Amino acid sequence: MTKRIITVAREYGSGGRIIAKKLAESLGVPFYDRELIQLAARRSGLAEDFIQETEERKVQSFFGGMGFGVQGLPMADQVFLAESEVIKQVAGEGPCVIVGRCADYVLRRDFDCLKVFIHAPLEYRVRRVQEEYHVQAKNIQDFVLKQDKNRATYYDYFTTGHWGRCQSYDLSVSSALGVDTVVDLIRTLAEKQ
Amino acid sequence: MTKRIITVAREYGSGGRIIAKKLAESLGVPFYDRELIQLAARRSGLAEDFIQETEERKVQSFFGGMGFGVQGLPMADQVFLAESEVIKQVAGEGPCVIVGRCADYVLRRDFDCLKVFIHAPLEYRVRRVQEEYHVQAKNIQDFVLKQDKNRATYYDYFTTGHWGRCQSYDLSVSSALGVDTVVDLIRTLAEKQ
16 A cells, blocks of 8 residues: 555546636645546557547447457457556556546555445436536436446446445545535545545 | 435334434434334324334234224234324424434425435444344344345335335435444535425
């Protein structure tokens, strides 16, 4: 165990990214979300767009149509490996907040992590997705649930844990309690450890 | 919405009961766990021992062998109804901490609840069950997992939620972070709401 890292997994539309960003600012430590894509691209030689598309790919095509890359591994696995290397690298540089990408699992052996999951009631998330993300979809509720399903499939495929089950995290909290309340709660806990 | 009630569900052996008791002491509010059995017995005419046995019954016999009571309802349902009435009664008397018995679900419509779930890694719970509860069982790990299964079956049967899923609670936290840390965390959140 070497450093204090906070990993933040989150339901789609819960505002987990904003909470993680505010948390990092409040603690004065680096924040990593999409920044990891850029770093993974540099390290692996894969294009940023390709990494992003692989992350966002639907469950069906994620398993069925990825093809194999130059290392003989399915492309999704190559992206996961590239991102995992970058996650270990940034965690090795000191305390930070990392969003998504199975970081809790990637760092489980060598780093002292506080594993957080942010969720919220479906109606709360649907409202946020419409008002703040301006997503256009025939059925927003189905769209939100599909994003969750993709995240769960990705996490459960690459780890031994279960996405969204309390037992996979140290702390799971509803963002409907209030963004600042949740930021304070996680910071208080992080500072006590 | 009328009162601030904290409901605490917990994995077997996690120390959730101790956390809830300390939390109630710290907030200076009543604590209800086994006390509910006594109150439900007085209210329903059912014997305390019978209520306790019904709560602890194994999953198989819970559904298969409960028989029907004087009100024409399966006995498990009668016990649930008696306890639900008592939970609503004590919640109506003011802020308090209530352990288990689907209190979060029972109070969902009429009370302002902070819904908490306490969990911990299996090895942590196995050690606590051996050292603190002095449970004798051939396989302690299986024993612990069976208690969880009973609790999940009970909760999922009587409610529309899922026991142990983040989304069923406002806050889920691992007691392995430390009993006092978790008590402080919940108290801080309860006082902010």
